[in-house]
Amino acid sequence: MAPYPGSDADYFRDKARRDLLNLLEGVRGKKNLVVSQDLAGPVGLFVKFSLLQEYGVDRVFLLENGNVDSTQRNVVFIAHAEKIRQVRAVAEQIQRLQRNGNVEHELSIFWVPRRTLVSNSILEEAGIIGDVNIAEFPLYFAPLEDDVLSLELDDSFSDLYLHKDPGCIFHAAKALMDIQQRHGYFPRIIGKGDHARRLADLLLRMRKELDAEESSGLAGVSARGLLPSASTESLIIIDRQVDFGTALLTQLTYEGLIDETVGIKNNQADVDTSIVGPTAVPQAQESSKAPQQSSKQGQKRKVQLDSSDQLFSQLRDANFAIVGDILNKVARRLESDYESRHAAKTTTELREFVNKLPTYQLEHQSLRVHTNLAEEIMRTTRSDIFRKILEVQQNNAAGADATYHHDAVEELIARDVPLKTILRLLCLESCMSGGLRPRDLENFKRQIIQAYGHQHLLTFCALEKMELLQPRSSATTTLLPTTGAQPGTKTNYGYLRKNLRLVVEEVSEKEPNDIAYVYSGFAPLSIRLVQCILQKQYVLSLIRGGPITAATPSPASASSPGWLGFEDVVKSARGATFSIVQKGDDKAVRARQTISGTNAAKTVYVFFLGGITFTEIAALRFIAAQEAPRRKIVICTTSVLNGDRMMDAAIEKGSFAKIE
Amino acid sequence: MAPSNPLANWERLGDSFYRKVPIYDAIFDEDVELENYIIAGAPYGGAIALHRDESKPYRFRDAQTAKSSIDIYSCSGKHINRLNWEYGTIRGLGWSDKEELLVITEDGTVRRYFGLYGDFTSFSLGNGAEDYGVRACRFWTSGFVALLSNNQLVAVSNYDEPRPKLLAPCPEGEVSSWSLIPPAYTLSRSVEVLLSVDKTIYLVDPTEAEDKVLQNGPFKHASVSPTGRFVALITSEGKVWVVSSDFQSKYSEYDPESRVTPRTVDWCGDDAVVIAWEDEVHLIGPNGVAARYYYDGTVHVVPEFDGVRLITNDTCEFLHKVVDVTEAIFRLGSTSPASVLLDSIDLLEKKSPKADENIQRIRPSLPEAVDTCVKAAGHEFDTYWQKRLLKAASFGKSVLDLYNSDEFVEMTEKLRVLKAVRDYQIGLPLSYEQYVRLTPERLIERLVNRHEYFLAIRISEYLELPADRIYVHWASQKVKVSTVDDEAVCKLIVQRLEGKPGISFELIAQTAYDEGRAPLATQLLNHEPRAGKQVPLLLNMEEDEIALDKAIESGDVDLVNYVLLHLKTKLPLSSFFRTINTRPMASALVETTARGQDTELLKDLYYQDDRPIDGSNVLLAEALDETNLPSKTEKLHLASRLLSDSKDPSVVLQQKLLAEASQLLKIQETLDKDLADRSEFLGLSLNEAVYRLIRSGYGKRAQKIQSEFRMPEKTFWWLRLRALVAKRDWGELEEIGKNKKSPIGWEPFYNEILGAGNTKLASLFVPKCANLSADDKMEMWVKCGMIVKAGEEAFRAKNVNALELLQARASGPAAAEIDRMINQLKPRK
Secondary structure (H helix, E strand, O other): OOOOOOOOHHHHHHHHHHHHHHHHOOOOOOOEEEEOOOHHHHHHHHHHHHHHHHHEEEEEEEEEOOOOOOOOOOEEEEEEEHHHHHHHHHHHHHHHHHHHHOOOOEEEEEEEEEOOOHHHHHHHHHHOOOOOOEEOOOOOOEEEOOOEOOOOOOOOOHHHHHOOOHHHHHHHHHHHHHHHHHEEOEEEEEEOOHHHHHHHHHHHHHHHHHHHHHOOOOHHHHHHOEEEEOOEEEEEEEEEHHHHEEEEEEEOOEEEEEEEOOOEOOOEEEEEHHHHHOOOHHHHHOOOOOOOOOOOOOOOEEEEEOOOOOOHHHHOOHHHHHHHHHHHHHHHHHHHHHHHHOOOOHHHHHHHHHHHHHHHHHHHHHHHHHHHHHHHHHHHHHHHHHHHHHHHHHHHOOOOOHHHHHHHHHHHHOOOHHHHHHHHHHHHHHHHOOEHHHHHHHHHHHHHHHHHHOHHHHHHHHHHHHHOOOOOHHHHHHOOOEEEEOOOOOOOOHHHHHHHHEOOOOOOOOOOHHHHHHHHOOOOOOHHHHHHHOOOOHHHHHHHHOOOOOOOOOOOOOOOOOOOHHHHHHHOOOOOOOEOOOOOHHHHHHHHHHOOOOOOEEEEEEEEEOOOOHHHHHHHHHHHHHOOOOEEEEEEEEEEHHHHHHHHOOOOOOOOOOOO | OOOOOOOOOEEEOOOOEEEEEEEEEOOOOOOHHHHHHHEEEEEEEEOEEEOOOOOOOOOOOOOOOOOOOEEEEOOOOEEEEEEEEEOOOOEEEEEEOOOOEEEEEEEEEEEEEOOOOOOEEEOOOOOOHHOOOEEEEEEOOOEEOOOOOOOOOOOOOOOOOOOOEEEEOOOOOOOEEEEEHHHOOOOOOEEEEEEEOOOEEEEEOOOOOOEEOOOOOOOOOEEEEEEEEEOEEOOOOEEEEEEEEEOEEEEEEEEEOOOOOOEEEEEOOOOEEEEEOEEEEEEEEEEHHHHEEEEEOOOOOEEEEEEEEEEEEOEEEEEEOOOHHHHHHOOOOOOOOHHHHHHHHHHHHHHOOOHHHHHHHHHHHHHHHHHHHHHHHHHOOOOOHHHHHHHHHHHHHHHHOOOOHHHHHHHHHHHHHHHHHOOOOOOOOHHHHHHHHOOOOHHHHHHHHHOOOOHHHHHHHHOOOOOOOHHHHHHHHHHHHOOOOOOOOOOOOHHOOOOOOOOHHHHHHHHHHHOOOOOHHHHHHHOOOOOOHHHHHHHHOOOOOHHHHHHHHHOOOOHHHHHHHHHHHHOOOHHHHHHHHHOOOHHHHHHHHHHOOOOHHHHHHHHOOOOOOHHHHHHHHHHHHOHHHHHHHHHHHHHHHHHOOOOOHHHHHHHHHHHHHHHHHHHHHHHHHHHHOOOOOOOOOHHHHHHHHOOOOOHHHHHHHHOOOOHHHHHHHHHHHHHHHHHHHHHHHHHHHHHOOOOOEEEEEEEEHOOOHHHHHHHHHHOOOOOHHHHOOOOOOHHOOHHHHHHHHHOOOOOOHHHHHHHHHHHHHHHHHHHHHHHHHHHOO
């Protein structure tokens, strides 16, 4: 509704920056900043340290380190008020500052994203609520890219599925309300999964409450509450739980593989300097340093991975198999560009060349970084172990008899492959075929515990709680293709594989013609579901076994909205299925449509509750490119996920070795 | 009624005019002896608080009037409320711009009365106020500063969450006068105080007290202009100085020719200073020109940002600068287009043709003339002239072809509102400027505070503003005063508010609860649409379970946690568990919160819930955290015992593995004792332990452990292979190679050994890989650098192509050998 131009990402970036700087301005003079770890990264996404310095920030500390310098008078804490642990940590540190500082401190807390009742009562209990200035810093969506908004809640996966703590659903609902308040409410909310349903319900409830709160009793209907948006088509919510399987597979796009091997956090990867060379080009590569990067971190270097790096945006969503080709091509082009200096005859030509020189250098540096990175990844992917793992995964995904691979898995255990990898394989099997045979499971349990330690008894319990690794119960043994025993309690991959054609063997990696390219032949279920909503024609022709041709933009889905046409198929995936129309005043809607014109591209928001992988992002971008003239897809998520992070949520970190 | 002369009460002051507009008359009873009262007026034409000045003697009439009190009047003298006062000497009486009355007593207690009807909150200044006592207070729109008798200054800048803060310590000495600059107008963004001490003035902010080095003190008064740019001072000789607020330049000086120090010094807008004695007021303009007004009785000055209100027993007047537009129209001999336009109205009414002539004459500047008339109408207090000016504007715009009437329409709306609230029965003498600054919303709030619901609703209807707060306030009041039974009240309220959106029933219910009508509160709460809003009140009402349910319904985890926190401290553990038992979200949250903080609670919870595995896991986690072996084993033992009753196979396995853990720890302890001088094995996993044993050359012990824990043969072989390769124990590996069979095949041997760089030993294993194809074997040989062997492999498979490829890679004798093999194969073809 706000007439703010530009994309949501820009809007949220600006808003967050403005909010934070305004708050900082309110604290007079020099100040030290204490930021909780899970906020330091997101804050780095929209504000540079140099800018913070302009606003009087002297030094930045991490809350978790508990090493605040007590000589500075002004101390500002930024922490999540919804995370009780952080609130307690803040209270503790404030008490400590008050006790042993000889300076009288001026303390401020900016609660993200809001001040909570629990934080109040904890501060009250600690007896410090009267001594601190408390403000709210409503940070919800942190924009990772122009088309990716993330809440950057790293714990959201474990909270949702392990601890059953629905806090991040509420958080997500609040964040989506921000979008609705900007554009008007989503005309339609479509979703899959129980948590997704809960999120949709919360959105409906919040809208009702907003209507009740804001509206005037007397003004006409026109001023009452929000209207359905004219620029938005729908919101699609996918619960991660619907499709654990996809996320467990090893991602095979370039960005995905970087995430798998090095790890990407808040658009940054910590790469060994022996691979990418030392930090040579601070101004170019690390345009936005995370504020905590004050200390030297051994031999690691932060590599910024976002669309500011042109080469990377070209590479990120490509299947790794063709990354080498692209790199070669770019290298050759660069060289010929560079050689053009010899062709320059006149001074103007020469000047032109010199003007372009900085760009060349930038490109060159980025080319070097990515070539080295790709080589490093190649070293991993060529290894015997990686190939074995991939084989097991691919066969599981394709629905081959999993017991056939148990030997391979056992061998991997004996070879001391990282536990995460092993568990990913077992969980994958469990997800894809509805659990492991109790005897096999018992056997693996014993072997893994002997290999990695008895503390992992806890790990198994956690995995079972998350329903990632389960014995095949009698109820689910009948989970054969075509007949889901109890539709909706578990995702029936067998059935869906066939009926949504998840396995597309003839997919081309070079010139992708189906989203299956991201896993070299397996189409992520989660994204297929999105296609069932957005590209019905295409999916239908796929199922009929038609040749895979690039999806042509189908007629507007207004004729068959929501899940129409796929209701039965979708039932085989886990959890609730829903499609809700948010009705508004018809007249107003029509009026707005005439004003804005009906031909403009409409935005579809795809929200992944519980996290999204880079491959799924790539697949969604692939769809977005096909739908480009008519639709814009904005990807929203609670966090960026991969199989390792899923396992991290469950794996017990302690060990028996701890002894003084 | 004859129209008043618009020029009446105009007074020339230098280049500009000031006028004193009488607004109300017959304000106070004769009995109210204004000279004996301290008086404080709320900004924006707000209410006036009167408190008898206890330092002055007064006439005793009866016991009732002798009691100390604070009386609140409207500007028109309507008595709104009386607050009986029995809390000690008042040292500060002032208003915030939300029309909250602030009363500060000598002991530093601050009472904030909101809503004019005696509801209040209070807090204490602290910072030594109890010990030293408050001497005086100065207010600004959203805060105040108190001066303690030890010259300390305490500032409060926010009434919702008051945090009294000490300003920088100021110098010793008698404070002869003082004043403050509101935070909005200071460089430091925090309130600053001017203190006149001895001969000079100090500027005090939170960090320091700066001496402004003046010579003409002690100053008897210091007053800062509304925008904080100027300061008016009364010097020791009784002269009035106007200086810049940084004390760098002096703008004017005025001698009031009076021995008596004026009682108050205030600013009238930003250009003139008003000094007042008991019955005399001087208005001092720039360059020391002044106008003098004399009164029969005591006059009190209430400053506004655009003028001052002068209040006597008989009248309430508004003294302010005549704005440019008004001056342009009404000034004697004015020939401005707007003035001509106004004249034409008279002519028009007389049906004189000159009207048109006039219009034609000012035609080029007619649009401005219309604008001017519209604006001037806003600044007029007299409705006659308002109408006249609007009529002129309307006439003027009818002549124009194109004119945007928005401003005209808006002005008529504003004037209607202003007329309604200026009525003596309401008594809000807002000037146009004040109304614009106050905003309609807050005006409505003020009306609601005066219980003028009807007018408030009519105005919000007229201006299309939300009316929900008015209804809520009305309903709360109804709850407070009504004496009928709960049913009837609830029914009445619900009936009246039905269909009105945005009504917060929670607030009404809160009032009901505060009034001690809990059942009514419950009934009202049921009408609240926002579940979350109901929670805090429900908790107060001890409706714990409903509160919990409502919190869960709202989906707000914070609310749920809040309720749980509350319940946990309040209820006995067992009933707490019973409450959360049936609510999965609640118990999940309790678990999350308790994890890592309150494991005992977790254990109790799992015991109560009959979840032995979870309970045993808590103990297992504790075992990990223990730092010495005996306690680790102890916890493991406990964990295992919890599971002993179950027959479930997965539980049995769990228990078995727990026992295994203790056993392993025990063995590792012995290993540490026997083989290592420090803790090396303890805490390793079984595989790691076996691996380390073999690598350190204790193969026998490793084998013993293998059999003890029934480690699969394959695993053991892998471990042994990797450990021996790591140890570079080629002899042992060769020895193993003499076995006929390997459970893991021989290929891993080849791979691992080759990976470690021993091609010779690796090659030994190539022939043993029986089930590999010839091509694979060839590749293996090549990797070991044995081209000839590879050739032989190809030869056996009769693969000429492969041989030819090999030939290219071979050299010396090997090449000859390959040649020979190719030749051998070829002729037969």
